[in-house]
Amino acid sequence: MQDVxxxxxxxxxxxxxxxxxxxxxxxxYKGVDKSxxxxxxxxxxxxxxxxxxxxxTLQKYAKFSQGVVAVAEGKSYADYHEFLAxxxxxxxxxxxxxxxxxxxxxxxxxxxxxxxxxGVHGVIIPKNRSVSVTPTIGKTSAGAIEHVKVARVAxxxxxxxxxxxxxxxxxxxxxxxxxxxxxxxxKMPIAIVVGGENKGIAPxxxxxxxxxxxxxxxxxxxxxxxxxxxxxxxxxxxRQRLPKKF
Numbered sequence: 001m002q003d004v005x006x007x008x009x010x011x012x013x014x015x016x017x018x019x020x021x022x023x024x025x026x027x028x029y030k031g032v033d034k035s036x037x038x039x040x041x042x043x044x045x046x047x048x049x050x051x052x053x054x055x056x057t058l059q060k061y062a063k064f065s066q067g068v069v070a071v072a073e074g075k076s077y078a079d080y081h082e083f084l085a086x087x088x089x090x091x092x093x094x095x096x097x098x099x100x101x102x103x104x105x106x107x108x109x110x111x112x113x114x115x116x117x118x119g120v121h122g123v124i125i126p127k128n129r130s131v132s133v134t135p136t137i138g139k140t141s142a143g144a145i146e147h148v149k150v151a152r153v154a155x156x157x158x159x160x161x162x163x164x165x166x167x168x169x170x171x172x173x174x175x176x177x178x179x180x181x182x183x184x185x186x187k188m189p190i191a192i193v194v195g196g197e198n199k200g201i202a203p204x205x206x207x208x209x210x211x212x213x214x215x216x217x218x219x220x221x222x223x224x225x226x227x228x229x230x231x232x233x234x235x236x237x238x239r240q241r242l243p244k245k246f
Contacts, residue, residue: 001074003135006062008035011070013143015042020073025053027067039068075133080151080159083122084166093189094168095237098124100156100205101196102131102226109140110227111194116144118238123150124159124191160208163191172201172209173229175222181213186237194230 002022005014012035014021024043029036043050048070061069080096087094097120102108108131115123125131132152137145153159160170171184172193186192193209195201200223206212215224215232223229 003072003074003138004061005070005072005135005138006065006068007139007143008039008066008068009143010138010141010146011068011143012039012042013146014070014072014138015039015046015048017146018046019075019146021046021048021070022072024048024050024068024070025058025061026050027055027058027065028052029067033067036068075145077133077152078122078149080122080124080153080163082149083151086149087121087189092119092121093187093241094191095119095121095189095241096124096163096168096191097122097230097234098156098160098170098191098193099130099196100193100201101126101129101199102194103129104197104226105131105134105136106140107131107197107225107227109137109142109145111230112137112141112148112150113144114227114231114234115148116141118234119241120148120234123148124156125150125152126156127152127154130196156202156205157208160191160193160205164208164210169211170209171211171213171233172206173215173233174201174206174212175214175217177212177214179211179213180216181233181236184211184213186233186240190237192230192233192237194226194233197226 058065168189168191
């Protein structure tokens with residue numbers, strides 16, 4: 001199965017990440033475009049063939065391409081045990097995000113971009129009733145999906161139990177949570193659970209959480225968009241984990 005990666009940043013990040021790309025199509029352009037120049041430079045460095053193409057050819061692959069598309073081998077899912085190994089190799093306490101039935105690709109892309117920025121070791125999603133990794137995510141995440149590992153599991157509850165057995169604490173976001181997110185120690189080995197856009201965290205998954213935390217709010221609306229809520233708690237964890245000198 002092949003992916004079509006469209007857009008300057010997604011193609012550039014795919015090249016930087018060593019994605020298996022068979023060919024790149026670039027629209028002819030005039031003047032200086034540093035992003036395209038960088039893509040050409042990376043393609044030469046990686047030994048990836050690139051071809052000049054007209055708009056008709058580009059639009060056969062993607063409606064909105066920013067003048068560049070790449071044809072690549074489909075991105076594979078990781079095993080979430082890799083996240084724990086990565087954390088150990090870096091000498092860091094595990095920092096994992098679990099998305100419970102998130103369905104909006106735009107939200108998923110935004111969350112993946114935040115995960116990359118905040119140093120999350122990996123993202124876990126369920127196989128059913130959930131967004132999946134598609135080429136669209138490459139664009140909505142500005143290419144961050146090339147640097148963030150995603151695991152897809154059959155059963156979130158059993159996966160959470162396994163993570164707990166391996167020493168992780170499970171922290172769920174819920175607007176009725178008994179703790180403010182800043183009052184919980186997020187420096188410990190954690191998996192943060194963010195619920196779907198409509199129903200939040202499923203009741204069974206909620207019972208598996210060691211902490212249910214809320215994001216302090218003053219307005220009339222009781223909850224935030226899933227990607228915003230994820231960004232706030234991920235950055236709270238990142239803030240807590242920063243060395244004191246920062």
